[in-house]
Amino acid sequence: IAGITQAPTSQILAAGRRMTLRCTQDMRHNAMYWYRQDLGLGLRLIHYSNTAGTTGKGEVPDGYSVSRANTDDFPLTLASAVPSQTSVYFCASSKGTDYTGELFFGEGSRLTVL
Amino acid sequence: GQNIDQPTEMTATEGAIVQINCTYQTSGFNGLFWYQQHAGEAPTFLSYNVLDGLEEKGRFSSFLSRSKGYSYLLLKELQMKDSASYLCAVPDSNYQLIWGAGTKLIIKP
Numbered sequence: 289i290a291g292i293t294q295a296p297t298s299q300i301l302a303a304g305r306r307m308t309l310r311c312t313q314d315m316r317h318n319a320m321y322w323y324r325q326d327l328g329l330g331l332r333l334i335h336y337s338n339t340a341g342t343t344g345k346g347e348v349p350d351g352y353s354v355s356r357a358n359t360d361d362f363p364l365t366l367a368s369a370v371p372s373q374t375s376v377y378f379c380a381s382s383k384g385t386d387y388t389g390e391l392f393f394g395e396g397s398r399l400t401v402l
Numbered sequence: 403g404q405n406i407d408q409p410t411e412m413t414a415t416e417g418a419i420v421q422i423n424c425t426y427q428t429s430g431f432n433g434l435f436w437y438q439q440h441a442g443e444a445p446t447f448l449s450y451n452v453l454d455g456l457e458e459k460g461r462f463s464s465f466l467s468r469s470k471g472y473s474y475l476l477l478k479e480l481q482m483k484d485s486a487s488y489l490c491a492v493p494d495s496n497y498q499l500i501w502g503a504g505t506k507l508i509i510k511p
Contacts, residue, residue, distance in 0.1 A: 328503055329503055330406065330489070330491075330500070330501030330502050330503045330504065331445070331489070331491075331499075331501040332501070333498050333499070336498065346498060347498075347500075378444060378445070386497065387432055387433065387493035387497040387498070387499065388432075388433060388450065388452070390447040390450070391437075391445075391447065391499070392447075393444035393445050393446070394444060395443065395444050396443075396444055
């Protein structure tokens with residue numbers, strides 16, 4: 289089934305540890321995004337990529353890094369996790385790079401930092 | 403800056419009609435999205451409005467008034483499976499989506 293795959297689904301992590309959330313799409317979409325979702329807040333954009341080889345910062349980029357080596361993969365790395373990064377992380381993609389396109393989301397990665 | 407307001411929670415009865423409102427403030431306007439998100443799942447696209455008026459799509463309709471900075475999602479013939487959060491989003495000046503906190507809709511039999 290075509291779509292976006294995220295891994296892991298859930299993870300408990302000690303503060304200070306490095307963690308990479310994986311995201312792979314098989315729809316050949318140009319744009320990919322990482323959001324975090326916290327209770328009582330809207331989805332907040334962490335980083336995005338409009339095409340392979342390019343990335344950009346979103347609303348809340350601090351403490352996170354991304355790479356886009358190819359069209360399909362867009363991993364998110366927490367270099368040194370802190371408790372405030374406890375959240376549900378969603379990877380998404382869209383066919384185009386303008387704002388009018390539908391976003392397709394992965395099932396999310398629930399991260400707890402202790 | 404951008405700001406989006408939605409009611410936190412609404413309750414409705416199976417078979418009834420419910421209207422979920424969204425007000426927004428943006429420096430420019432480039433359309434408004436509605437997404438549905440069931441508990442523990444990913445958001446899924448419902449609608450995109452860029453022009454004023456009502457757009458109907460089956461049991462769901464979305465309305466936009468650009469002059470009032472206002473949109474609503476209308477759900478008819480409510481079913482238990484419509485219990486979910488409904489997210490409103492608008493693009494910011496960098497064309498990235500700014501999301502409301504979502505409206506949790508509870509459907510009662």
